[in-house]
Amino acid sequence: MSEPVDLVALHERAQSRRVVVVGGGVGGLVAALELAKIGVRVTVLEAADRLGGAVRSGEVAGLALDLGAESYATRGGHVRALIEDLGIADLVVRPGTGAGGAWVAGVPGVGAAPLPKGGLLGIPGNPFGEDVRRVIGWSGAWRAYLDRVKPVLTIGHEQSLGRLVESRLGKRVLERLVAPVTSGVYSSSPERIDVDAAAPGLNAAVTRNGSLLGAVLQLTEERRSAPGGAVEGLRGGMGRLVAALAARLEELGAEIVTGAEVVSLEDGEVRVEGGDAYPADAVVVAVEEGPARRLLAPRGSLAPEPPVAGPVVEVVTLVVDAPALDAKPRGTGVLTVPGSHTAKALTHVTAKWEWVAEAVPAGAHVVRVSFGTADEAPATEGLDERGAAVLALAEASRMLGVDLDPSQLLGQRRERFRQSQPGSVIGHADAVADARRRIREIPNTGATGAWLAGTGLAQVVPDAIAEAARIRHELLFADPAG
Ligand SMILES: Cc1cc2nc3c(=O)[nH]c(=O)nc-3n(C[C@H](O)[C@H](O)[C@H](O)COP(=O)(O)OP(=O)(O)OC[C@H]3O[C@@H](n4cnc5c(N)ncnc54)[C@H](O)[C@@H]3O)c2cc1C
Known part of the structure; x- marks a missing residue:
C-alpha cells in the first residue's frame, strides 16, 4: 500500500527550496509564477x-x-487562461474588422492586392476565386487547377512546403501567395518549412482528397467550424501581460533582478556577470x-552552439502625420513577395488596433x-536610427501606396x-527532441x-507551465538522499 502524502511536509519542503529562473521573457516569468504559486x-x-x-x-x-x-x-x-488568472481579462481586445485583412505587395504586373481569404499558409482552395486570380492571373490559376487532374501518387508524402506547393500548384502560387506568408510569419522561405509542422494533417488530407486544392478546402472548412484560430491583443499593449506577471510574482514574494546577466550554472548556484552568485x-x-546552450553545455551533453542560428529581425515603428492613411488603404497590413521590397511585412497598427487609433491625434498613424528573414539580413542593419526610419518610411510608402515624406x-x-x-x-522538431532529452539528463535543471x-x-x-511542473515534481519528490 502506498504511504499517505503528508501535505504539511510537502508545503514546508516547497518553501525550503530555491529556484533560479534565468531570463525574464514571458517563458521565464510564467515558469517562475508556476513555482512561486506553491511557495517555492x-x-x-x-x-x-x-x-x-x-x-x-x-x-x-x-x-x-x-x-x-x-x-x-x-x-x-x-x-487567455493566464490573462484571466492574472485578472487582466478586461484588457483583451480583438483586431478591428473594419479594415479588411492583409494585402500582398510586389506582385509582378499587379502591384498590391488583398491577400485572398480562406487559404492555408497562403495556399488557396479555389484558384479561380476572384481574389486569387487577381494575384496569380489566369495562367497561374489554370496551372494551379492542374493539381485536380494530376495523379496524387506522384507526390506521396512531401516534407517541404515549397516543393509540395510548386509541384502541385506551380510557381505563381508559391512565389506570390505562399512565400509572402512564410517570409512574414516564419521569417523563412517555403522550401525550408516542414508541411507536417506548419500544417498538421495537410499531407494526409492530400492523400485522402487526391489533390492539394481539395485538401486545403477540407482543412479550411474544418478550421472554420473549430473554435480558436484567431488572435487577440491587450488594450495598452502586450507589455501589460509582462507587468501583470511581474506584479503577481512580487505579491508571491519572488525576487526579480534586472541587469543580471547569468554567465554560468554551477552545482547549487547561479553566477551573474560581475561575480554575484545566487x-x-x-x-x-x-x-x-x-x-x-552556452549555459547548459558545460553541465551535460548539449552542444554549445545552435545547429542553425535563428533569423535576425528588425522592426521599425513609425508614427506619421498622414491623414491619407485614415482610409486604411491596405487593410491591417502588407506582406511582400520576397525580392520585391527590402521589408518583409508592414502592420498598419492604427487600422488593426482600435485602442491605438483612439490614442493618436487626428490624422496620425502608427x-x-x-526587415530580415533567415535568408536575408535586415536591410536596416548598420543604418543609424534616422537612416533606418527613412528607409522604413520609403518602404511603407511603396507598400501602402501613399506618399510619405x-x-x-x-x-x-x-x-x-x-x-x-x-x-x-x-x-527543427528532431533537434528540439534531442535537446530536451539532453537537458533532462541534467539534474534539477529545466529549460x-x-x-x-x-x-x-x-x-x-504552455511549455513554460509544463517545464515548471516537471522541475517542481523533481524538487518535491526526488529523494534527497538519492
Ligand atoms: C518582432 C517580433 C514580433 C512577434 N510577434 C508576436 C506576436 O504578435 N504574437 C506572438 O504570439 N508571438 C510573437 N512573437 C514571438 C514571441 O514574442 C516569442 O516567441 C516569445 O515572446 C518568446 O518568449 P521567451 O520567454 O521564450 O523568450 P524571450 O522573450 O526572448 O526572453 C528571453 C529573455 O532572456 C534574457 N536573457 C538572455 N540571455 C540571458 C542571460 N545570460 N542571463 C539572463 N537573462 C538572459 C533576454 O534578455 C530576454 O529577456 C514575436 C517575436 C518577435 C521577435
Whole structure:
C-alpha cells in the first residue's frame, strides 16, 4: 500500500527550496509564477534592464506601444487562461474588422492586392476565386487547377512546403501567395518549412482528397467550424501581460533582478556577470537558444552552439502625420513577395488596433515595418536610427501606396531581435527532441522558451507551465538522499 502524502511536509519542503529562473521573457516569468504559486522561493535573473524579452513595450512620439510581439493566438486557450488568472481579462481586445485583412505587395504586373481569404499558409482552395486570380492571373490559376487532374501518387508524402506547393500548384502560387506568408510569419522561405509542422494533417488530407486544392478546402472548412484560430491583443499593449506577471510574482514574494546577466550554472548556484552568485536547488533556463546552450553545455551533453542560428529581425515603428492613411488603404497590413521590397511585412497598427487609433491625434498613424528573414539580413542593419526610419518610411510608402515624406514623421523607434528558429522549419522538431532529452539528463535543471516550444506566446506559455511542473515534481519528490 502506498504511504499517505503528508501535505504539511510537502508545503514546508516547497518553501525550503530555491529556484533560479534565468531570463525574464514571458517563458521565464510564467515558469517562475508556476513555482512561486506553491511557495517555492523563486529568483528571476534578467540580463536586460527590463522584463519581457520579445514582448517589448516602449514610447514613440509620446505613445505607449508594442515594439515586439503585439498579439497572441487564441489556439489552445493557454494565453487567455493566464490573462484571466492574472485578472487582466478586461484588457483583451480583438483586431478591428473594419479594415479588411492583409494585402500582398510586389506582385509582378499587379502591384498590391488583398491577400485572398480562406487559404492555408497562403495556399488557396479555389484558384479561380476572384481574389486569387487577381494575384496569380489566369495562367497561374489554370496551372494551379492542374493539381485536380494530376495523379496524387506522384507526390506521396512531401516534407517541404515549397516543393509540395510548386509541384502541385506551380510557381505563381508559391512565389506570390505562399512565400509572402512564410517570409512574414516564419521569417523563412517555403522550401525550408516542414508541411507536417506548419500544417498538421495537410499531407494526409492530400492523400485522402487526391489533390492539394481539395485538401486545403477540407482543412479550411474544418478550421472554420473549430473554435480558436484567431488572435487577440491587450488594450495598452502586450507589455501589460509582462507587468501583470511581474506584479503577481512580487505579491508571491519572488525576487526579480534586472541587469543580471547569468554567465554560468554551477552545482547549487547561479553566477551573474560581475561575480554575484545566487543559491539554487534547481534552475530553469528561459533564454534564447544561443545563451541557453552556452549555459547548459558545460553541465551535460548539449552542444554549445545552435545547429542553425535563428533569423535576425528588425522592426521599425513609425508614427506619421498622414491623414491619407485614415482610409486604411491596405487593410491591417502588407506582406511582400520576397525580392520585391527590402521589408518583409508592414502592420498598419492604427487600422488593426482600435485602442491605438483612439490614442493618436487626428490624422496620425502608427505603422510597423519589419526587415530580415533567415535568408536575408535586415536591410536596416548598420543604418543609424534616422537612416533606418527613412528607409522604413520609403518602404511603407511603396507598400501602402501613399506618399510619405520624412517631414511627416512624428516619431520612430527601431528594435532588433534574434528570433528562435521557427518550430516549423525542417529538422527543427528532431533537434528540439534531442535537446530536451539532453537537458533532462541534467539534474534539477529545466529549460523553456521559444527555441524549444516554438515561436509565439501560444506555444511559449504552455511549455513554460509544463517545464515548471516537471522541475517542481523533481524538487518535491526526488529523494534527497538519492
Ligand atoms: C518582432 C517580433 C514580433 C512577434 N510577434 C508576436 C506576436 O504578435 N504574437 C506572438 O504570439 N508571438 C510573437 N512573437 C514571438 C514571441 O514574442 C516569442 O516567441 C516569445 O515572446 C518568446 O518568449 P521567451 O520567454 O521564450 O523568450 P524571450 O522573450 O526572448 O526572453 C528571453 C529573455 O532572456 C534574457 N536573457 C538572455 N540571455 C540571458 C542571460 N545570460 N542571463 C539572463 N537573462 C538572459 C533576454 O534578455 C530576454 O529577456 C514575436 C517575436 C518577435 C521577435
